[in-house]
Amino acid sequence: MQSSNEQLEKLSNNFLQTATEMNSLALESVQASLQSVSIITQGLGDLSESVSSLSQKYLEQSVKNCQSMMNISSVNDLVDNQSVVMKDSFDELVSDMSNITQLSTSIAQKAAEPVANQLNKSISTISNKANQNIQAA
Secondary structure (H helix, E strand, O other), X not given: OHHHHHHXXXXXXXXXXXXXXXXXXHHHHHHHHHHHHHHXXXXXXXXXXXXXXXXXXXXXXXXXXXXXXXXXXOHHHHHHHHHHHHHXXXXXXXXXXXXXXXXXXXXXXXXXXXXXXXHHHHHHHHHHHHHHHHXXX
């Protein structure tokens, strides 16, 4: 009977220790998620700032384009001016959208890192604990 009680006590202690470790992993997972959300929030602020800056730049460029259109004296000048404006605008748009895409990708990568690290740690801890329990049995 003593042996059964010792085994039950050992099993109870093992279960309690496992539950405590799982609770700790859950807490660390929540902390990693909060860190990720913080990174996303900061990144969206940076992204918003960038888009606002681009809006200002495009508005200023539009004013310059309108001013240059007012100085046009012939149809040839109009066509030449319009060609330059369209080419420059397209080139700037492609470049700016590339920068926005890079910023968005960077935000996503940085935000995923704490969660991925915690997931790897959780998997490793659970795997090790399972191996210990198998060996103990």
